[in-house]
């Protein structure tokens with residue numbers, strides 16, 4: 001195990017906990033539940049709701065990336081790119097313990 005990534009499982013579990021807390025702290029109200037004092041308040045609320053939904057969406061995706069990384073730890077493929085199967089740079093794993101792709105594959109997947 002590379003010393004740069006001392007304990008990826010602990011890092012992943014901590015991050016998982018953080019995301020779950022964030023999801024729990026930001027319950028999304030179902031539309032039509034609120035009554036508004038003004039159009040402006042309604043518009044603000046809609047904006048906030050969309051922002052919260054985007055954040056939630058992001059957190060859900062993040063959570064599945066973390067879960068996938070934990071699964072890779074269990075099956076021994078952690079630290080390897082899921083696309084080209086080359087080792088992911090330790091510095092990248094340290095910054096993003098849930099990274100599934102090496103930097104090259106990440107770049108080409110965004111193209």
Ligand SMILES: [Zn+2]
Pocket residue numbers: 081082083084085086101102103104105106
């Ligand atoms: Zn790759």
